[in-house]
Amino acid sequence: xxxxxxxxxxxxxxxxxxxxxxxxxxxxxxxxxxxxxxxxxxxxxxxxxxxxxxxxxxxxxxxxxxxxxxxxxxxxxxxxxxxxxxxxxxxxxxxxxxxxxxxxxxxxxxxxxxxxxxxxxxxxxxxxxxxxxxxxxxxxxxxxxxxxxxxxxxxxxxxxxxxxxxxxxxxxxxxxxxxxxxxxxxxxxxxxxxxxxxxxxxxxxxxxxxxxxxxxxxxxxxxxxxxxxxxxxxxxxxxxxxxxxxxxxxxxxxxxxxxxxxxxxxxxxxxxxxxxxxxxxxxxxxxxxxxxxxxxxxxxxxxxxxxxxxxxxxxxxxxxxxxxxxxxxxxxxxxxxxxxxxxxxxxxxxxxxxxxxxxxxxxxxxxxxxxxxxxxxxxxxxxxxxxxxxxxxxxxxxxxxxxxxxxxxxxxxxxxxxxxxxxxxxxxxxxxxxxxxxxxxxxxxxxxxxxxxxxxxxxxxxxxxxxxxxxxxxxxxxxxxxxxxxxxxxxxxxxxxxxxxxxxxxxxxxxxxxxxxxxxxxxxxxxxxxxxxxxxxxxxxxxxxxxxxxxxxxxxxxxxxxxxxxxxxxxxxxxxxxx
Numbered sequence: 001x002x003x004x005x006x007x008x009x010x011x012x013x014x015x016x017x018x019x020x021x022x023x024x025x026x027x028x029x030x031x032x033x034x035x036x037x038x039x040x041x042x043x044x045x046x047x048x049x050x051x052x053x054x055x056x057x058x059x060x061x062x063x064x065x066x067x068x069x070x071x072x073x074x075x076x077x078x079x080x081x082x083x084x085x086x087x088x089x090x091x092x093x094x095x096x097x098x099x100x101x102x103x104x105x106x107x108x109x110x111x112x113x114x115x116x117x118x119x120x121x122x123x124x125x126x127x128x129x130x131x132x133x134x135x136x137x138x139x140x141x142x143x144x145x146x147x148x149x150x151x152x153x154x155x156x157x158x159x160x161x162x163x164x165x166x167x168x169x170x171x172x173x174x175x176x177x178x179x180x181x182x183x184x185x186x187x188x189x190x191x192x193x194x195x196x197x198x199x200x201x202x203x204x205x206x207x208x209x210x211x212x213x214x215x216x217x218x219x220x221x222x223x224x225x226x227x228x229x230x231x232x233x234x235x236x237x238x239x240x241x242x243x244x245x246x247x248x249x250x251x252x253x254x255x256x257x258x259x260x261x262x263x264x265x266x267x268x269x270x271x272x273x274x275x276x277x278x279x280x281x282x283x284x285x286x287x288x289x290x291x292x293x294x295x296x297x298x299x300x301x302x303x304x305x306x307x308x309x310x311x312x313x314x315x316x317x318x319x320x321x322x323x324x325x326x327x328x329x330x331x332x333x334x335x336x337x338x339x340x341x342x343x344x345x346x347x348x349x350x351x352x353x354x355x356x357x358x359x360x361x362x363x364x365x366x367x368x369x370x371x372x373x374x375x376x377x378x379x380x381x382x383x384x385x386x387x388x389x390x391x392x393x394x395x396x397x398x399x400x401x402x403x404x405x406x407x408x409x410x411x412x413x414x415x416x417x418x419x420x421x422x423x424x425x426x427x428x429x430x431x432x433x434x435x436x437x438x439x440x441x442x443x444x445x446x447x448x449x450x451x452x453x454x455x456x457x458x459x460x461x462x463x464x465x466x467x468x469x470x471x472x473x474x475x476x477x478x479x480x481x482x483x484x485x486x487x488x489x490x491x492x493x494x495x496x497x498x499x500x501x502x503x504x505x506x507x508x509x510x511x512x513x514x515x516x517x518x519x520x521x522x523x524x525x526x527x528x529x530x531x532x533x534x535x536x537x538x539x540x541x542x543x544x545x546x547x548x549x550x551x552x553x554x555x556x557x558x559x560x561x562x563x564x565x566x567x568x569x570x571x572x573x574x575x576x577x578x579x
Contacts, residue, residue: 027178027179027180027266027267027268028178029176029177029178029203029205029266030166030168030176030266031166031168031169031172031174031176031264032166032167032168032174032176032264032265032266033083033085033094033166033167033168033174033263033264033265034081034083034147034165034166034167034265035081035258035260035265035267036061036062036063036064036258036265036267037059037060037061037062037081037258038057038059038060038061038062038079038080038081039055039056039057039058039059039060039079039080039081040057040058040059040060040066040071040077040078040079040080041056041057041058041077041078041080042071042072042074042076042077043074043076043077043078044075044076044078044150045078048078048080048148049078049106049108049111049113049148049150050111051110051111051112051146052111052146053080053111053146053148055080055081055082055146057078057079057080058071060079061256061267061269062161062163062164062165063161063164063256063267063268063269064161064254064256064269065156065158065159065160065161065528065530066154066156067156067479067481067530067531068159068254068479068530070223070480070481071481072481072484073154073156073481074154075152075153076150076151076152077151077154078148078149078150078151079148079149079151080146080147080148080149081146081147081148082144082145082146082147083144083145083146083147083167084142084143084144084145084262085139085140085141085142085145086141086142086262086263087141087142089141089169090136090139090141091136092169092170092171092173093133093134093136093169093170093171094133094134094136094139094167094168094169094170095131095132095133095134095167095168095169095170096109096114096131096132096134096147096165096166096167097129097130097131097132097164097165097166097167097168098117098129098130098132098149098164098165098166099117099129099130099162099163099164099165100117100149100151100154100163101154101155101162101163102151102152102153102154102155103118103152103153104116104117104118104151104152104153105117105130105149105150105151105152106149106150107130107132107147107148107149108146108147108148108149108150109134109138109145109146109147109148110138110139110140110145110146111146112135112138114132114133114134115130115132116130117129117130129164133170134167147165147167149165156481156530156531158529158530158531158557158558158559159526159528159529159530159531159557159558160528160557161269173206174206174263174264175204175205175206175207175210175263175264176204176205176206176264176266177202177203177204177205177210177212177235177259177261177264177266178202178203178205178266179200179201179202179257179258179259179266179267179268180200180201180202180203180268181198181199181200181201181243181255181257181268181270182198182199182200182201182240183198183270183272183554184197186554187273187551187552187553187554188270188271188272188273188527188552188554189273189274189275189276189552190248190272190273190274190275191274191275192247192248192249192250192274192275192278193247193275194247195244195245195246195247196244196245196246196247196248196272196274197242197243197244197245198242198243198245198255198272199240199241199242199243200214200216200240200241200242200243200257201237201240202214202233202235202237202241202259202266203236204235204236207263209234209235209236210234210235210261210263210264211232211233211234211235211261212232212233212234212235212259212260212261212262212264213230213231213232213233213259213260213261214229214230214231214232214233214241214257214258214259215229215230215256215257215258215259215260216228216229216230216243216255216256216257216258217229217255217256218243218245218253218254218255218256219253219254220251220252220253220254221251221252221253221254221478221533221534221535222251222477222478222535223477223478226245226248226253227243227245229243233259235259243255243257248274249274250274250275250276250277250278250279250280251273251274251276251279251535252271252272252273252274252276252527252533252534252535253271253272253273253274254269254270254271255269255270255271255272256268256269257269270527270554270555271527271528271554272527273527273534273552273554276534276535276538276541276550276552277538277541277542277550278542279535279538279539279542280542281471281474281511281538281539281542281543283511283512283543286503286506286507286512289506289507289512292406292407292507293454296330296412296415296416297416297419297454299330299416300329300330300416300419300420303328303329303330303331303332304328305327305328305420305423305424305427306326306327306328307325307326307327307328307424307427308325308326308327309323309324309325309339310323310324310325310326311323312324312363315363315364315367317367318343319342319343319367319370320340320341320342320343320367320370321340321341321343322338322339322340322363322367323338323339323340323341324336324337324338324339325337325338325339325375325424327420327421327424328420329380329413329416329417329420330412330413330416330417330420331413333380333385333388333389333413333417334385334387334388335377335378335379335380335385335417335420335421336378336383336384336385337361337375337376337377337378337421337424338361338362338363338366338374338375338376339373339374339375339376340363340366340367340373340374340376341373341430342369342370342371342372342373344370346373346429346430346431346432347429347430347431347432347433348371348372348373348430348431348432349371349372349373349431349432349435349436349437349572349576349578350372350373350374350375350425350428350431350432350435350436350437351372351373351374351375351436351437351438351439351569351572352375352377352418352421352422352425352436352437352438352439352451353365353366353374353375353376353377353439353440353444354377354379354418354421354438354439354440354443354444354447354448354451355376355377355378355379355382355383355440355443355444355447356440356441356442356443356444357393357398357399357442357443357468358382358393358398359382359383359443359444360378360382360383360384361376361377361378361382361383361384362376363376365565369569371573371578372569372572372573372576372578373425373428373430373431375421375424375425377417377418377421379414379417379418379447380410380413380414380417381398381401381410381414385417389401389410389413391410395485395488395489395492396488396489396492396493397489398410399489400486400489400490400492400493403486403489403493403496403500403501403504403505404490404493404495404496404497404500404501404504405496405500405504406503406504406507409504409507409508411469411504411508412507412508414447415447415450415451415454415508418438418447418448418450418451418454418455419451419454419455419458422436422438422451422455422458422459423455423458425458426458433458434460435460435576436458436459436460437459437460437461437462437463437572437575437576438451438452438459438462438463439462439463439464439568439569439572440463440464440465441464441465441466441560441564441568442465442466442467442468442531442532442558443468443469444464444465445464445465445466445467445468445523445532445537446464446467446468446469446470446508446510448462448463448464448467449462449464449467449510449513449514449517449521449540450508450510450513452513452517452519452521453510453512453513453514453515453516453517454513454516456516456517456518456519459517459518459519460519460575460576461519461520461521461522461571461572461575461576462517462519462520462521462522463521463522463568463571463572464521464522464523464524464537465523465524465525465560465564465568466524466525466526466529466531466532466534466537466558466560467510467523467532467536467537467540468531468532468536469505469508469509469510470509470510470511470536470537470539470540471509471511471536471539471540472502472505472506472509474535474536474539475533475536478533478535478536479530479531479533486498486501486505489501510540511539511540511543514540514541514543514544514545515543515544515545517544517545517546518546519546520546520547520548520549520575521541521544521546521547521548521549522548522549522550522551522568522571523537523540523541523548523549523550523551524550524551524552524553524560524564524567524568525537525538525550525551525552525553526552526553526555526556526557526558526559526560526561527552527553527554527555527556528555528556528557529556529557529558530557530558531558532558534552538550551567
C-alpha cells in the first residue's frame with residue numbers, strides 16, 4: 001500500500017513538486033480532437049500496436065487516476081483508442097501531445113511509432129510532455145484510425161490525473177470548449193435532506209456555433225453507477241444545463257462531464273460529498289481487541305524508556321534549541337526523534353508529529369514556530385529509526401511486515417512508539433503536560449488517531465489528515481488495487497493466510513480506537529484522494545464521541561495541496577489559546 005509514493009511524499013513535505021487536481025473553475029479551454037476515453041490492456045504484446053489491432057481492453061478515462069479505475073500496477077500497459085478526423089482538416093498540420101506519469105511512453109498512430117517520451121519515473125521532475133507531428137500520409141480521413149500508447153512504469157498519483165493525450169492543429173484554429181460545474185457550497189458538501197442539482201456551463205470560443213453531445217456519468221465512491229446520460233447539445237448555451245440527481249445517500253460521488261464534437265473535445269471531473277458525517281460504517285466486534293492493546297501497553301510499560309536528548313548546536317538558532325532524541329520502545333527498540341524547544345520561559349504546549357508512509361522527519365520543518373514545542377518522531381522502520389527494523393516500502397514492505405501475526409505486526413510496535421513519544425513529552429519540565437497535541441497526515445493521520453485513543457491521558461487535541469488503515473473491507477471496495485497489494489504481500493512473504501492478515505489489519509483499524517478518544521479532533525480530507533479515500537476517513541470520524549470538526553478540500557488529492565502542516569498547526573494553536 002502506498003509503496004510507490006515515497007519520493008512524492010518527501011518532495012511535498014520539503015516544498016517540492018505537488019500535482020493538483022482539476023481547478024475549481026472547471027476544465028480549461030484547450031484545443032483537442034481527442035476524448036478522454038481509452039481502452040487499456042496489461043502486458044506487452046507488439047501486436048497491440050499494429051494497424052488494425054483489436055480494441056478490446058478495459059475502459060479507462062485519461063482524466064481520472066488509474067488506481068481509482070481499478071487498474072493494477074504493471075510493468076507495461078497498452079492504451080488504445082479509435083480516432084476519426086474530419087476531411088475538413090486535410091492539409092493542416094496536426095500534432096499529438098502526450099504526457100504520461102511513467103518511465104517511458106511510445107506513441108503509435110495506425111501502427112507507426114511517432115516517437116517516445118520519458119516521464120517522471122520514480123522521482124518527480126519537470127513536465128516532460130512530448131509533441132509529435134502527425135504525418136498526413138498516415139491519416140484515414142472520415143474513417144477509423146488507431147492511436148496507441150505503450151506505457152512502461154506508470155506511476156499511481158494519489159488521486160491526481162496529470163496524464164493527457166491531445167491532438168490539435170499545429171498552428172491553431174480549432175474551437176475550444178471549457179466545462180465548469182457549479183456546486184452549492186465551496187467545499188462541495190451537500191446535505192442529504194436536499195435534492196442535488198448541479199448547473200453545468202460549457203463556454204465556446206473560436207467558433208460562433210458548434211453542435212455536439214453532452215455525456216454525463218455519476219458514480220459512488222464504491223464504483224456504483226448513479227446516472228448515465230448522453231444527449232445532443234448546441235453551443236453556445238442559452239443557460240446552464242442543470243444535472244438533477246435528486247436526494248442521494250450520505251457518501252461521495254464522482255461527476256464526469258464530457259462535451260464531444262468533430263472539432264472539439266473537453267471534459268471535467270469533480271467530486272461531491274453528501275452528508276459525509278452521516279456515513280454509517282458499523283464496527284463488527286473483534287474478540288480480544290481490548291485485551292490485545294491492554295497487553296501491548298503493559299509490555300511497553302515493562303521497557304525502561306532510557307530517554308536521551310542531545311543538544312545540536314549546529315541546528316539550533318537564537319529562537320529555538322534543537323535536540324536529537326533517543327528512547328527505547330516496545331521490543332527494546334531504540335527510536336529517534338527531533339525535538340525543538342523555543343528559547344524563553346516555559347512551560348510550552350507541545351506537538352507530537354507522526355510520519356506519513358516512508359517519511360523521515362527533518363528538524364528544519366519545526367524551527368519556524370516560537371509558541372510550540374515540536375517532537376518529530378521517526379517510528380520504527382522510518383528515518384533514523386530504521387537501523388534495526390527496516391522492511392522498506394516496496395513489496396511486501398512496511399505495511400506487509402509480519403502482517404500474518406497481529407502480535408508481531410509492525411503497526412503494533414509503531415503505535416507503541418507513538419505512546420512512548422507522548423510519555424517523553426509528558427516527562428519534560430519545559431512541556432505543559434495539559435497541552436500536548438498529536439498530528440499527522442496519511443499514515444500519520446492513522447497513527448495520530450490511534451495514539452489519541454490508546455494514550456488518551458496524554459493527548460489534549462488531535463489533528464488527522466487523510467488517515468489510512470481505516471475500515472479495510474470498505475477500502476478494498478473503493479481502491480481495488482489495495483486488496484491486490486495485500487494478496488501480493490502474502491504471495492511474496494509466503495507465510496500466513498488472508499484471514500491472518502485481515503485480523504492484523506482489523507486490530508490496527510483507527511475506527512476501533514475512535515470511541516476511546518477524549519480530546520477534540522480535526523480531520524481533513526481531499527475529494528480527489530485515492531490512496532486514503534475520504535469515505536474511509538469518515539468511517540473513522542463518525543465513530544468519534546468527542547468534540548470534532550472536519551474540513552473537505554474539494555479539488556485536492558492525497559497531499560491536500562501541501563498545506564496540511566500550516567492548517568494543522570494553526571488549529572492546534574487555537575485549541576491551546578495561542579494567537
